[in-house]
Amino acid sequence: MQYPEIFQEMIDCFKRLPGIGTKSAERMAYHVLNMDEEYVQQFSNTLARFQKEIHFCKICGHICEGDYCTICLDEQRDQSMICVVESPKDVYAMEKVKEYHGLYHVLNGTISIMDGKMMEDLNIQSLFERIQEQTKEIIIATNPTREGETTALYLARLLSKYPVVVSRIANGLPIGSNIDYADELTLLRSLEGRQKI
Amino acid sequence: MQYPEIFQEMIDCFKRLPGIGTKSAERMAYHVLNMDEEYVQQFSNTLARFQKEIHFCKICGHICEGDYCTICLDEQRDQSMICVVESPKDVYAMEKVKEYHGLYHVLNGTISIMDGKMMEDLNIQSLFERIQEQTKEIIIATNPTREGETTALYLARLLSKYPVVVSRIANGLPIGSNIDYADELTLLRSLEGRQKI
Numbered sequence: 070m071q072y073p074e075i076f077q078e079m080i081d082c083f084k085r086l087p088g089i090g091t092k093s094a095e096r097m098a099y100h101v102l103n104m105d106e107e108y109v110q111q112f113s114n115t116l117a118r119f120q121k122e123i124h125f126c127k128i129c130g131h132i133c134e135g136d137y138c139t140i141c142l143d144e145q146r147d148q149s150m151i152c153v154v155e156s157p158k159d160v161y162a163m164e165k166v167k168e169y170h171g172l173y174h175v176l177n178g179t180i181s182i183m184d185g186k187m188m189e190d191l192n193i194q195s196l197f198e199r200i201q202e203q204t205k206e207i208i209i210a211t212n213p214t215r216e217g218e219t220t221a222l223y224l225a226r227l228l229s230k231y232p233v234v235v236s237r238i239a240n241g242l243p244i245g246s247n248i249d250y251a252d253e254l255t256l257l258r259s260l261e262g263r264q265k266i
Numbered sequence: 267m268q269y270p271e272i273f274q275e276m277i278d279c280f281k282r283l284p285g286i287g288t289k290s291a292e293r294m295a296y297h298v299l300n301m302d303e304e305y306v307q308q309f310s311n312t313l314a315r316f317q318k319e320i321h322f323c324k325i326c327g328h329i330c331e332g333d334y335c336t337i338c339l340d341e342q343r344d345q346s347m348i349c350v351v352e353s354p355k356d357v358y359a360m361e362k363v364k365e366y367h368g369l370y371h372v373l374n375g376t377i378s379i380m381d382g383k384m385m386e387d388l389n390i391q392s393l394f395e396r397i398q399e400q401t402k403e404i405i406i407a408t409n410p411t412r413e414g415e416t417t418a419l420y421l422a423r424l425l426s427k428y429p430v431v432v433s434r435i436a437n438g439l440p441i442g443s444n445i446d447y448a449d450e451l452t453l454l455r456s457l458e459g460r461q462k463i
Contacts, residue, residue, distance in 0.1 A: 070361040073331045075312065075319040082309040086280075087297045088290065098316075099355060100284045102329070106317055112279040113313035115272065116298070120306055122272040123299060132299070134270045158296060164267040 327372035
């Protein structure tokens with residue numbers, strides 16, 4: 070027995086969201102069926118406008134509403150540092166720390182041979198163009214995954230031509246964790262990165 | 267630091283779906299941002315059309331595209347039995363068994379004092395109106411939860427006025443389970459419902 074066509078379409082739409090299987094998608098479709106009509110129409114409108122109204126900052130590639138993001142427009146921020154991250158998510162994560170006051174550069178991905186993503190598919194050329202006299206340090210804050218590390222190494226090599234300090238965020242044990250539960254690589258990096266106290 | 271307005275709206279929309287918290291909603295919003303424009307527009311259209319194009323069968327209350335569902339229209343089905351279920355989901359579950367060939371009646375909920383849902387909020391009156399000479403048995407297949415049991419008992423009482431057999435689906439141990447993991451109530455029901463072999 071099949072679902073009505075539009076019901077099946079709705080399920081298929083939800084199934085394309087990350088982490089949503091058939092069962093969850095069905096549950097969502099039933100839920101939407103019983104929701105306020107007003108909310109469902111708003112959901113539909115938001116989706117229709119979403120991609121059109123989200124822009125990427127012409128300087129750093131972060132998501133924004135206009136041409137430039139609020140961080141790039143903020144002259145109070147430390148113009149001598151650029152923190153390179155994989156995605157806009159990471160900008161929000163870094164901003165939560167409240168200790169970094171420099172600029173950002175969003176690569177919008179990583180080098181990934183599996184996904185056929187190469188250096189030229191990333192927002193990198195604009196990074197080189199941003200490097201000015203006032204730029205002192207570039208912090209590479211890609212994820213400590215295989216793809217993130219590859220991207221970091223490659224980027225560091227390309228940046229070695231420029232008169233800037235290139236640094237990488239530290240690896241080690243997360244605060245509140247246990248040494249006996251840590252994996253070997255994390256522990257190795259934690260030892261290698263040890264500092265005098 | 268705040269998300270662009272439309273981005274926050276998108277997150278809020280996803281958060282109203284069942285089982286979706288802030289983190290998942292953020293993940294979905296980023297995912298949608300990078301999706302094919304065509305798919306996102308289709309998603310938006312489907313949502314806009316969804317509630318308008320899904321109808322409820324005028325006989326049994328099951329979801330359908332026209333006025334009547336395919337089950338009620340199917341004259342091959344056994345017209346002497348009506349299986350009462352809570353929601354359209356349950357119709358699809360019962361149909362998977364392939365052993366029941368009667369009709370259905372979808373209550374669209376249960377009596378729930380917590381949610382302020384009473385008998386009159388359910389699709390019950392139309393059930394009584396459906397009972398004809400040819401109706402021999404009404405199987406109450408609400409869930410074996412507190413709300414489902416309450417609804418079943420109440421419904422059975424109301425149906426006692428009619429010249430039909432009223433039955434309830436059996437409780438007991440699910441196939442493939444272990445007795446020592448079963449809860450007391452399930453085991454009790456399993457004992458009470460024992461049958462000669």
